[in-house]
């Protein structure tokens with residue numbers, strides 16, 4: 593049988609953590625033959641640590657055959673020791689009346705410390721996924737704080753946007769969501785993201801031709817996907833948790849185990865692809881194989897798409913400028 597791998601999860605006592613840990617421990621992320629050791633990080637706060645213990649009690653009570661070990665931590669320097677995968681879920685969401693600058697600086701401190709800890713103690717091949725918002729910028733900060741690790745191993749979660757877009761297209765066309773291929777989401781995990789179905793196919797046929805309605809794209813589809821998080825909060829009284837955890841599982845599973853040539857979306861540091869400046873943590877269409885992602889290159893960017901990409905890029909560059917003094 594395989595040797596266990598170490599999976600660190602931050603914000604482990606939060607609502608996404610509660611929807612995520614049981615699926616990692618049951619083998620849905622890394623395969624039904626891959627034992628895992630969970631290294632769980634929460635803030636030192638007594639209530640948070642106690643809640644984390646409760647989640648661990650439930651994990652024990654599942655008697656998962658693949659759960660080879662489990663640890664509770666309050667310090668990233670121990671939580672990230674030798675970790676092969678790190679899911680950075682915990683962050684400080686924007687509170688009522690909180691200025692964006694304040695949000696960026698609080699999270700800047702969290703992700704600088706966590707990036708430094710990964711740099712110091714994690715596996716040299718650690719694969720990092722940042723879920724905590726602002727996800728792209730938090731991933732950028734952690735990457736910059738970890739100069740000894742491969743920058744490309746720091747990623748941000750755009751997969752929830754990708755899955756939301758796929759489900760809207762399935763509803764619009766009346767086709768199965770699993771039949772939709774070659775969908776892309778560009779940019780920031782925020783309402784400015786650009787979900788792009790110009791290349792998408794269903795059973796080989798063009799989704800764009802099937803829908804053939806640019807007004808629907810602009811006035812219905814993009815706002816619906818962009819504001820989906822707010823719509824969930826409005827309906828549920830709480831932010832997306834199970835769907836966010838599911839997207840994190842999809843992201844890590846595809847990165848680790850491959851996509852068989854199919855496109856998925858990952859937020860990754862640009863190497864200059866599509867004119868996006870180097871290091872900007874940007875959503876791109878990728879394929880994954882052998883534990884590596886490869887950007888889908890050579891796609892034509894029309895005027896409308898360029899305008900959308902410019903807008904989400906400008907927002908991201910604004911966020912990056914806002915944290916420059918921390919790096």
Ligand code: NAX
Pocket residue numbers: 602603604605606607608609633634635640681682683684685702722723724725726727749750752753781831832833836
């Ligand atoms: P919760 O508030 O339920 O849980 C967050 C947990 O993180 C808390 O238990 C808190 O104690 C812990 N935490 C805070 N700072 C920490 C630190 N420095 N180290 C370790 N733990 C820390 O939030 P939840 O609903 O689980 O959401 C977590 C994050 O995901 C939020 O930032 C949220 O905005 C973000 N989201 C990102 C999404 C994406 O697609 N990228 C979608 C869903 C979600 O909104």
